[in-house]
Amino acid sequence: MSSDNPTSGDNQQETLVPRLELDPMWVVGFVDGEGCFSVSIHRNPHVRRTFGWQIQAAFQVYQHERHRVTLEAMAQFFRLGRIRPKGPASRVLTYSVWAASDLEEVIVPFFEQYPLVVKHDDFCKFAWIVRSMRQKEHLTTDGFERIARLAFSMNDQGKQRARSLDEVLAGSSETVRRAHPL
Amino acid sequence: MSSDNPTSGDNQQETLVPRLELDPMWVVGFVDGEGCFSVSIHRNPHVRRTFGWQIQAAFQVYQHERHRVTLEAMAQFFRLGRIRPKGPASRVLTYSVWAASDLEEVIVPFFEQYPLVVKHDDFCKFAWIVRSMRQKEHLTTDGFERIARLAFSMNDQGKQRARSLDEVLAGSSETVRRAHPL
Secondary structure, eight states, X not given: OOSOOTTTTOHHHHHHSOOOOOOHHHHHHHHHHHEEEEEEEEEOTTOXXXXXXXXXXXXXXXXXXXXXXHHHHHHXXXXXXEEEESSTTOSXXXXXXXXXXXXXXXXXXXXXXXXXXXXXXXXXXXXXXXXXXXXXXXXXXXXXXXXXXHHHTHHHHHTTOSSOHHHHHHHHHHHHHHHSOO | OOSOOTTTTOHHHHHHSOOOOOOHHHHHHHHHHHEEEEEEEEEOTTOGGGTTEEEEEEEEEEEEGGGHHHHHHHHXXXXXXXXXXXXXXXXXXXXXXXXXXXXXXXXXXXXXXXXXXXXXXXXXXXXXXXXXXXXTGGGSHHXXXXXXXXXXXXXXXXXXXXXXXXXXXXXXXXXXHHHSOO
């Protein structure tokens, strides 16, 4: 598990500030409304072992900065994750968990124990991708393609993506061909 | 309680279609994300007893039409309310409870038993207004003004309102002066 616990090293404050204790089912309902399970795939020539594409799974929850305390309670609940502005001038905050170990060991098991209602299908794909990547399946051409196809089928068929699936898959095939010429 | 139960008269279907059973705490979390407690005040010259202004409290939950089943589960959970498109060409659906008796007897007690986290302050004002109106307090000038002031302090200080609080209060005072000239 990563060390990005927002409350670590802050024990004095923890005892002074009353905590907002969240119920697990409330967390599921809130994430069904305001949360997102995503797998981004973007160009990064330095990541040669995944064909110049970086795959990043993330669990995020959004909220206006006036409700920052809710995201802090979420971070306390999972005992990990970071809260940051969504953009440089944004008044929307994002609670994010990116670390692969945190996703696999905490976030995925939680939502398997407490199933989502609205985002259940996307979560199942997300969980599969998180575990596949921990098992290094994305380092093979077939594994990379399976993950990319599944990622693009998430969140309303990837309508918000800047790259097309064909573009991502063409890049991986080309890289493989060049690395292992027939 | 009103008769707008979406499952009434549909017992056969109820036994055939598997229900999505919602947990109360999930409902609270989801409403904290996607729900809204509002009190609208708009011009209606026919409503003379409230100075030409119509006050309407409503509990609403929004969701894209592809998640209609979630709103249907919400309607089954509360056993009341209606699901309609947000607008004529909108793909967003609104689950709404408007009836004063449903709000006072079902919605308000539920969120008192299972407290909201993000929308708790707005809900408290909403509950106060719903009960005040059931006790006819909005029919007096003072009661109308208290309700209007509280309504305008809800949902980010009423930034989305078409009318200003001064406009609403000026209208009520003028009507009263005309009805009871000094």
